[in-house]
Amino acid sequence: MSDARQGKAPVNRRRVGSVLLLTSLTASGAALALAGDTVSLKVTQKGRAFAPGAISLQAGDAIAIVNDDGELVHHAYLESPGFSFDTGEQLPGSKTVVRFPTAGQFTILCGIHPKMKLSVSVK
Numbered sequence: 001m002s003d004a005r006q007g008k009a010p011v012n013r014r015r016v017g018s019v020l021l022l023t024s025l026t027a028s029g030a031a032l033a034l035a036g037d038t039v040s041l042k043v044t045q046k047g048r049a050f051a052p053g054a055i056s057l058q059a060g061d062a063i064a065i066v067n068d069d070g071e072l073v074h075h076a077y078l079e080s081p082g083f084s085f086d087t088g089e090q091l092p093g094s095k096t097v098v099r100f101p102t103a104g105q106f107t108i109l110c111g112i113h114p115k116m117k118l119s120v121s122v123k
């Protein structure tokens with residue numbers, strides 16, 4: 001039922017509990033959806049980069065942001081008028097689901113690696 005349990009290594013499974021807790025705690029902004037929600041697109045964080053680096057969505061779509069970057073911690077966030085989110089620290093193997101409720105052009109950044117950028121076009 002939970003996609004978060006798809007981690008390959010045992011180390012990922014131990015972290016599922018804390019990741020889900022983090023997701024629910026930060027859901028007050030309504031931007032972060034529950035991990036079980038339907039996801040339109042998966043974005044990975046690997047080699048200190050988002051892949052793909054640009055995506056297009058329909059308003060209401062959700063994406064899964066997966067940290068697939070070995071031992072590196074990431075911290076995706078977005079700040080814009082009317083729509084913001086902050087995933088907090090994303091441990092290796094973790095997945096955070098973010099829903100984009102409104103149309104617009106957005107850029108997701110990583111609080112740890114300033115060169116990481118993900119352009120999101122929501123129609």
Ligand SMILES: [Cu+2]
Pocket residue numbers: 045048073074075110111112113116
């Ligand atoms: Cu990062």
